[in-house]
Amino acid sequence: MSALHQTAPYDVEAVRAREFPWAARGERIYLDHAATGPLPQRARDAQAEANANRAELWRVGFDYFWAGIVQGRELAARLIGATPEEIAITTNTSQGVNLAARALPFKAGDVVVSSAGEFPANIYPWMGLEKAKGVFLELVPMKHRLPDEDALIAALDRPNVRALTVSWVSFATGAKLDLVRLGAACKARGIWFVVDAIQGLGPAAIDVKACHIDVLANGAQKWLLSPWGTGFAYVHRDLIQELDPPAVGWLSMPASADFTRFLDYDYAFYPDARKFEVFTAPMHDLKAMAASLSLFLELGPAAVEAHVTSLADHVVAWCDERRDVRLVTPVERARRAGLLNIAVDDLAAASARLAAAGVSHTVREGGVRLSPHLYNTTAELDIALAALAPR
Numbered sequence: 001m002s003a004l005h006q007t008a009p010y011d012v013e014a015v016r017a018r019e020f021p022w023a024a025r026g027e028r029i030y031l032d033h034a035a036t037g038p039l040p041q042r043a044r045d046a047q048a049e050a051n052a053n054r055a056e057l058w059r060v061g062f063d064y065f066w067a068g069i070v071q072g073r074e075l076a077a078r079l080i081g082a083t084p085e086e087i088a089i090t091t092n093t094s095q096g097v098n099l100a101a102r103a104l105p106f107k108a109g110d111v112v113v114s115s116a117g118e119f120p121a122n123i124y125p126w127m128g129l130e131k132a133k134g135v136f137l138e139l140v141p142m143k144h145r146l147p148d149e150d151a152l153i154a155a156l157d158r159p160n161v162r163a164l165t166v167s168w169v170s171f172a173t174g175a176k177l178d179l180v181r182l183g184a185a186c187k188a189r190g191i192w193f194v195v196d197a198i199q200g201l202g203p204a205a206i207d208v209k210a211c212h213i214d215v216l217a218n219g220a221q222k223w224l225l226s227p228w229g230t231g232f233a234y235v236h237r238d239l240i241q242e243l244d245p246p247a248v249g250w251l252s253m254p255a256s257a258d259f260t261r262f263l264d265y266d267y268a269f270y271p272d273a274r275k276f277e278v279f280t281a282p283m284h285d286l287k288a289m290a291a292s293l294s295l296f297l298e299l300g301p302a303a304v305e306a307h308v309t310s311l312a313d314h315v316v317a318w319c320d321e322r323r324d325v326r327l328v329t330p331v332e333r334a335r336r337a338g339l340l341n342i343a344v345d346d347l348a349a350a351s352a353r354l355a356a357a358g359v360s361h362t363v364r365e366g367g368v369r370l371s372p373h374l375y376n377t378t379a380e381l382d383i384a385l386a387a388l389a390p391r
């Protein structure tokens, strides 16, 4: 059985003690992974080692740093059910979205469908495409403040639609889209499917092939518990050959692989997703990303999803019993991941109480956003919820 499907529960207390000792010591209740993820101990160690080696780089060979890139591609591929050849290392989500917007062969008059309420990282690159190529971005209105999956699918049948681009999980409401359903709808119509996965991947598991995703963009700084400036993009293998990289890197070409023959220019890309990488990369930080990704694969992405789902269930049940709060996030398990938005009457007061209780959280779009992850516990949630709305 691949790590992707491993669902056996793991020992949360052991993970806390080993990887998040400050949490085990009760120094902070960190429920803000939708903003930025802390680094597990193994990533801290990898980063500290890499920084020390970077400072005195003659002590290690270049291969030591390069391994972060190679491992990053391999582990990211395993995490999402892809092959390393389909992974390009990026520094954030936006780079992957721009890759999709600028490399997919759109022409003037084409239409890209998305949902209202998207985070701007998945809007501006497409607005830029409108200006550059005359490709129209159509935003499908939400229903009850949530993305409307039926309406998104219906919009695909309008004239000239060439692509659907969505966030897997909404940054504001935590609503999770059914990517299998949307991907099947795109495939049936020959429409490209682009996904910003940053708010879903980690707390939820994904198989990009089952979802028929063409391009997936993912910064690793939030739910993948990795340094800022790390991330990756997936490009379906059938598309790689056809796409022209929006930015051309010297290491996108096999001709540059031989460092003794840089001047033998040969404008021919790698046949895999390396063609989309524009170097030099933050190699010391990528060592830390590789360490963090290894934690997910060790615990099992599906097991992490099961744990986060049970934490979210706890919050959902608590909200259900109260009249003074309203869960903005959908109640159904299939329609949420780790991000929970709870509307309360006096948002500022609730946020101040959470801060006083030592709970990291965010206020977003009229609600308090709590985003627990693989090492959080229901005991931590109970402290947060008691602060959110004391009886």
Ligand SMILES: Cc1ncc(COP(=O)(O)O)c(C=O)c1O
Pocket (backbone or CB within 6 Å): 092, 093, 094, 095, 119, 121, 122, 167, 169, 170, 171, 196, 198, 199, 218, 219
């Ligand atoms: C849905 C979504 N996409 C993208 C981003 C961030 O994009 P980037 O990684 O390019 O900074 C965020 C959060 O900051 C987000 O919530």
